[in-house]
Amino acid sequence: MTEISERAVVRRLNDRFGFGPAPGDLDAGADATVRRVLGPASDAAAAAVRPPTGLEPPEGVQKPEGAKKQGGAKTPQDKDAKKAANKQRAAQERKLTIWWLDRMVVSRTAGERLTWFWHGHFATSNQKVRNAAWMLAQNQTQRTLALGRFGDLARAMVVDTAMIRWLDGQKNRKGSPNENLAREFMELFTLGIGHYQEADVAQAARCLTGWVLRKDVATFQRRRFDSGTKTLLGKTGDFDAKGFAGLALAQPASAGFVIGRLWFRLVSATPPDAATVARLSSAYGVNREVKSLLMAMAAEPAFKDPASSLVKEPVEWAVGLLRALRLQPSKLEEKEQTKLLAGLRGMGQLPFRPLSVGGWPAGASWLTTSAGVTRLQLAQQLARKADLSGVKNAEDVAALLGVDGWSERTKSALAGVKDPAQLTAVAACAPEYVVSG
Amino acid sequence: MDNLTRRRFLTLSGVTAAGALAAGATQVNWSDLMAAAVDDPLPSDQSVLVVITLYGGNDGLNTVVPAADPAYQKARPDLAYQQNEVLDLGDGLGLNPGMKGLKGLWDDKRLAIVRGVGYPEPDRSHFRSMAIWQTASPKSPIPTGWLGRWLDATGADPLRAVSVESTLPPLLAGETTAAASLPLRGLSLLDGALGTAYAALGKPSPGEGHWQARAAKSVLDLQNATQVLGKAVKSGHEQEDEDDEERTKGASAGGTSQLGAQLELIAGLIEAGVPTRAYSASLGGFDTHADERGTQQRLLTELDGALTPFAQRLQKTDRGKNAVVLVYSEFGRRVQANGSDGTDHGTAGPVFLLGEKVSGGFYGNQPSLTDLSNGDLKAGTDFRDVYATVLQHVLGADPAQILAGHQTTIDGLLRA
Numbered sequence: 052m053t054e055i056s057e058r059a060v061v062r063r064l065n066d067r068f069g070f071g072p073a074p075g076d077l078d079a080g081a082d083a084t085v086r087r088v089l090g091p092a093s094d095a096a097a098a099a100v101r102p103p104t105g106l107e108p109p110e111g112v113q114k115p116e117g118a119k120k121q122g123g124a125k126t127p128q129d130k131d132a133k134k135a136a137n138k139q140r141a142a143q144e145r146k147l148t149i150w151w152l153d154r155m156v157v158s159r160t161a162g163e164r165l166t167w168f169w170h171g172h173f174a175t176s177n178q179k180v181r182n183a184a185w186m187l188a189q190n191q192t193q194r195t196l197a198l199g200r201f202g203d204l205a206r207a208m209v210v211d212t213a214m215i216r217w218l219d220g221q222k223n224r225k226g227s228p229n230e231n232l233a234r235e236f237m238e239l240f241t242l243g244i245g246h247y248q249e250a251d252v253a254q255a256a257r258c259l260t261g262w263v264l265r266k267d268v269a270t271f272q273r274r275r276f277d278s279g280t281k282t283l284l285g286k287t288g289d290f291d292a293k294g295f296a297g298l299a300l301a302q303p304a305s306a307g308f309v310i311g312r313l314w315f316r317l318v319s320a321t322p323p324d325a326a327t328v329a330r331l332s333s334a335y336g337v338n339r340e341v342k343s344l345l346m347a348m349a350a351e352p353a354f355k356d357p358a359s360s361l362v363k364e365p366v367e368w369a370v371g372l373l374r375a376l377r378l379q380p381s382k383l384e385e386k387e388q389t390k391l392l393a394g395l396r397g398m399g400q401l402p403f404r405p406l407s408v409g410g411w412p413a414g415a416s417w418l419t420t421s422a423g424v425t426r427l428q429l430a431q432q433l434a435r436k437a438d439l440s441g442v443k444n445a446e447d448v449a450a451l452l453g454v455d456g457w458s459e460r461t462k463s464a465l466a467g468v469k470d471p472a473q474l475t476a477v478a479a480c481a482p483e484y485v486v487s488g
Numbered sequence: 489m490d491n492l493t494r495r496r497f498l499t500l501s502g503v504t505a506a507g508a509l510a511a512g513a514t515q516v517n518w519s520d521l522m523a524a525a526v527d528d529p530l531p532s533d534q535s536v537l538v539v540i541t542l543y544g545g546n547d548g549l550n551t552v553v554p555a556a557d558p559a560y561q562k563a564r565p566d567l568a569y570q571q572n573e574v575l576d577l578g579d580g581l582g583l584n585p586g587m588k589g590l591k592g593l594w595d596d597k598r599l600a601i602v603r604g605v606g607y608p609e610p611d612r613s614h615f616r617s618m619a620i621w622q623t624a625s626p627k628s629p630i631p632t633g634w635l636g637r638w639l640d641a642t643g644a645d646p647l648r649a650v651s652v653e654s655t656l657p658p659l660l661a662g663e664t665t666a667a668a669s670l671p672l673r674g675l676s677l678l679d680g681a682l683g684t685a686y687a688a689l690g691k692p693s694p695g696e697g698h699w700q701a702r703a704a705k706s707v708l709d710l711q712n713a714t715q716v717l718g719k720a721v722k723s724g725h726e727q728e729d730e731d732d733e734e735r736t737k738g739a740s741a742g743g744t745s746q747l748g749a750q751l752e753l754i755a756g757l758i759e760a761g762v763p764t765r766a767y768s769a770s771l772g773g774f775d776t777h778a779d780e781r782g783t784q785q786r787l788l789t790e791l792d793g794a795l796t797p798f799a800q801r802l803q804k805t806d807r808g809k810n811a812v813v814l815v816y817s818e819f820g821r822r823v824q825a826n827g828s829d830g831t832d833h834g835t836a837g838p839v840f841l842l843g844e845k846v847s848g849g850f851y852g853n854q855p856s857l858t859d860l861s862n863g864d865l866k867a868g869t870d871f872r873d874v875y876a877t878v879l880q881h882v883l884g885a886d887p888a889q890i891l892a893g894h895q896t897t898i899d900g901l902l903r904a
Binding site: 176178179181217218219222223224226227228229230231234235238239244249252320357358360361362397399406407408409412414415416417418419420421422423424425427431458459460461463464465467468469470473476477480481482483485486488 | 543611612613614615616651653655656661666668669670671676677678681682684685686688689691692693694696697698699700701702703704705706707709710713714736737739740741742743772775777778826827828830832833862
């Protein structure tokens with residue numbers, strides 16, 4: 052098998068374990084790059100971007116959980132209050148999203164990229180959660196545990212406040228099960244279809260009873276918990292939420308499922324062969340160490356295979372471009388921020404708004420005609436805001452964006468453009484940049 | 489890696505939709521076909537299919553409501569509609585009170601309801617079941633959608649099918665061709681050096697990798713789609729998702745809102761005579777595990793509010809009169825309500841067809857509420873019967889070729 056050059060490997064490491072190279076990153080060697088992205092426990096540059104405050108939901112508008120609808124028509128005051136509260140919620144979500152995009156842009160380790168991956172894996176949307184503070188808390192949990200043990204993360208997510216709200220966990224009580232969280236936890240988070248039965252879903256729902264949503268956090272109420280004996284996934288006992296998570300994680304299918312999901316997003320659309328899976332499983336280990344798994348993925352021959360290309364997700368593409376152009380979302384004017392968020396929405400991917408609990412699609416789903424229009428518009432908008440004084444020709448843009456090189460097709464397309472902003476915008480839409488080759 | 493392993497992997501990874509799209513290789517001369525389409529718009533006697541996907545598993549029992557059935561009232565006491573609340577359809581069934589416009593179409597004999605539609609050994613995963621409906625392959629996963637295969641079989645022209653969503657649904661992905669997708673505010677690209685340079689990115693480049701070639705082809709497709717569709721589409725028609733407490737309760741299983749805007753765009757395209765035979769639109773939010781009644785009625789009202797003016801508008805033009813609308817969801821909900829005034833994932837549900845060519849009325853049998861399979865409805869009609877009917881009578885295709893030999897159609901449902 053031919054391998055890509057070391058510089059291309061470095062670029063891939065930056066693309067796959069980060070959000071693309073920052074200026075200068077491609078001059079480092081592969082080993083040094085692995086040490087930078089997967090070595091440190093914390094990311095000082097990203098940590099310096101302080102999380103937003105004042106995300107508490109608007110007072111007195113959110114109905115208490117379980118309250119039955121009141122009869123009677125809504126007064127105009129009710130409507131105005133609701134409108135104002137929705138506006139406030141939208142402003143909080145926007146603040147949160149810009150903060151996270153900022154963090155992604157300045158991040159120097161794989162921690163932020165993996166936080167993004169876990170967000171898509173445990174896909175929770177603020178569309179239903181409607182509480183930016185809870186979304187932030189979930190996001191911080193995912194960040195803290197991003198490169199640690201998968202079991203810790205899964206156990207944290209099954210009782211996470213935003214997750215419980217998203218999948219109706221607070222509605223699941225003894226004697227009146229709600230299966231939403233139980234089913235998706237096995238199907239999408241830990242095991243995959245085919246590795247559990249319908250009976251397991253019903254029993255798992257019993258394990259997840261007892262959780263309610265208080266004003267600021269999900270809490271466990273023993274009297275709502277079904278403490279009876281449950282039989283699921285081949286075991287019998289008085290399992291609770293964490294017990295259920297443990298049972299799922301102990302299933303033989305769990306490791307392969309998580310490895311497959313990470314591989315598909317970080318390495319290649321072609322699944323790993325059996326020998327590769329065996330090597331990766333061994334690195335992942337009984338403790339399910341995510342960082343060790345990623346180290347092993349980076350060392351796989353497939354990581355250097357020219358065929359292991361991936362279409363960048365819209366957020367990865369936009370953050371990579373912002374980084375290359377030295378633009379920080381929080382420092383853009385408000386109007387420009389609005390356009391950035393509208394552009395991401397138009398391409399089909401807005402942070403904190405996964406399309407469904409199944410997360411976002413991949414590959415050719417991002418290469419639609421409508422996404423193409425938005426991509427060009429956003430690239431133009433960002434290029435106009437950047438300092439492009441060093442950009443004169445296609446080679447300068449390749450260096451700026453960290454592209455390995457242009458094809459003859461793209462060289463010829465770029466040759467007709469003189470204006471640096473236009474040159475950069477078109478280059479950012481070239482197949483060589485839209486795809487992490 | 490062999491195909492079976494690959495498919496299994498993609499399925500187990502929960503990425504079936506992406507897998508369906510990843511599998512195809514595109515080597516068609518799109519430009520030639522498009523140029524022909526500009527010169528030769530869709531003949532006004534050709535029929536058009538509009539498929540509307542309801543994401544999240546719409547509760548069929550609270551859509552076409554067996555309000556007179558004591559077993560229904562008993563199974564969901566706080567969720568059930570009373571007989572005097574629903575819009576009477578006869579046969580002891582009534583439409584959800586949110587569907588007043590569709591009741592009008594029913595009275596005009598332009599709405600058909602196929603009852604108890606599903607497939608054997610139903611899967612209760614949103615993603616697997618939706619993949620089954622979209623690929624029309626109940627037994628084993630395959631990487632192409634049923635309309636994608638129709639595209640493959642009829643000349644591999646992506647503009648013959650159009651999605652009005654930002655991501656492409658798997659039903660429109662074929663082995664060699666994927667449908668075009670169109671943003672609600674229309675397509676317009678820039679002129680001048682920038683436009684020329686961007687267009688030039690669409691040329692294939694020798695030796696480039698699979699995904700880069702696909703990216704280049706998407707630029708080419710965009711150029712061609714813009715030439716044809718750009719003129720037909722009004723600009724500035726984009727609204728934000730309405731942030732509404734009722735609709736957000738069932739949001740976890742995906743799908744977009746703005747169905748009205750999607751259908752308005754489709755109506756414009758049909759009237760403009762673009763050479764598209766199949767359209768796809770969607771509405772999400774039907775994953776109603778809690779507080780279902782208000783949420784679902786709100787969504788069905790939105791569906792009704794989008795479909796009714798669409799059907800009325802289509803009736804006014806010759807091209808519109810040849811359009812048939814198909815509405816489905818990946819499964820219905822369980823008969824018994826859960827403890828949170830919602831329902832968990834179930835099986836069979838009703839499928840709606842409407843339009844001038846539709847012979848209104850009921851088709852298929854209403855599933856029994858007492859003869860259940862593990863608490864779930866038994867399907868009486870295979871969803872592929874519905875597909876075979878529209879493939880044959882709307883798209884003029886041989887169903888067996890596209891549905892792996894399945895060719896049973898539903899008699900009398902559509903007029904020739």
